[in-house]
Amino acid sequence: MIDLKDFEYEELVQYLLSIGEKKFRAEQIFSWLHKGAQSYEEMTNLSKATRERLSKETYVSTLKIREKYVSKIDGTVKYLFELPDGNCIESVVMRYHHGLTICISSQVGCRMGCRFCASTIGGLYRNLTAGEILNQVIFAQKDIGERISNIVMMGIGEPLDNFDNVIKFLHNVNHEKGLNIGYRHISLSTCGVVPGIYNLAEEMLPITLTISLHAPNDTIRDTIMPVNHKYNISKLLEACKFYAEKTGRRISFEYSLIHGVNDSMDNAKELAKLIKNLHSHVNLIPVNKVEERDFHKGSNDEIRAFRDKLETLGINATIRRELGADISASCGQLRKKVL
Ligand code: SAH
Secondary structure, three states, X not given: OEEHHHOOHHHHHHHHHHOOOOOHHHHHHHXXXXXXXXXXXXXXXXXXXXXXXXXHHEEOOOOEEEEEEEOOOOOOEEEEEEOOOOOXXXXXXXXXXXXXXXXXXXXXXXXXXXXXXXXXXXXXXXXXXXXXXXXXXXXXXXXXXXXXXXXXXXXXXXXXXXXXXXXXHHHHHHOOOOOOOOHHHEEEEEOOOHHXXXXXXXXXXXXXXXXXXXXXXXXXXXXXXXXXXXXXXXXHHHHHHHXXXXXXXXXXXXXXXXXXXXXXXXXXXXXXXXXXXXXXXXXXXXXXXXXXXXXXXXXXXXXXXXXXXXXXXXXXXXXXOOOOHHHOOOOOHHHHHHO
16 A cells, blocks of 8 residues: 655656546645645545545555653653554654744664664664654644644654655655745754765755764764764765755754763864864754663753853854753653653
């Protein structure tokens, strides 16, 4: 059976023509799917014959809300969604002054092995389909009843390890007949899959590329991020430079501050030197505690001192505000609990 959300718009048109439907049906169906219709019965402007024809080899995919938590502190909403095969993924909706931002997953599990991350502990189970990635946005928006205006691909999984489905999803979520979320309102975060960065640059989508750097040199990065053995920092930064030049977009770096590992003043100096020639921004994230891991964050003073050091050295840096602290809102924590 075919999930119509796995088709790009043009593919949907072609498919409909191939089963003897009129071209204008694509617009109607695409729109219903993106509004969160859960069956062809709901698509009231389709004829009964069309609905029956569609049901022969396609279906409307859905996501079940298995658990939902709303933070009492800041209104952050965390979903544990159940996929049709029983696997679970997480999505988080955060409220900012500029609107609702959803953090979505791209895979069930992850094979990248970052030492501080909860999502990778059981390894990779499977890739999400384009439709499953999109359904997180569709069904969270439907549940909340407010428009989601921004997307960050920072949930479970490595998006560049599921490249084709992620690109298809990006095209669809941006489509004017669907949710119509602007590329400039979308960020994709990667641990540093270098060939994927070059391929993404070739797609020429003006999304924000976020790099999980987390270390100012290869010695430290090797110990916390296995991907660095394959693509070291100099290869990674070369790819970033290519991406920035090709797309004209500023690169964003994520740097999780882990006490005693990467958060000394020397580390700050080294980091500033490393990226000073790139037009970039650094997001500092006090590391989140993961039960299985023995990593801790420093004091607020130490975290601010690290930021100030970078600023003094001419690097744009901000400290990530912690949202949803009362509902295990950081990625991978909820799914792991259920497993
Ligand atoms: N695979 C992608 C996206 C998912 S992770 C990537 O690596 O970028 C989203 C971000 O959260 C990444 O920057 C990741 O390194 C970071 N992260 C994972 N576990 C964390 C933890 N315990 N504390 C702080 N940040 C963490």
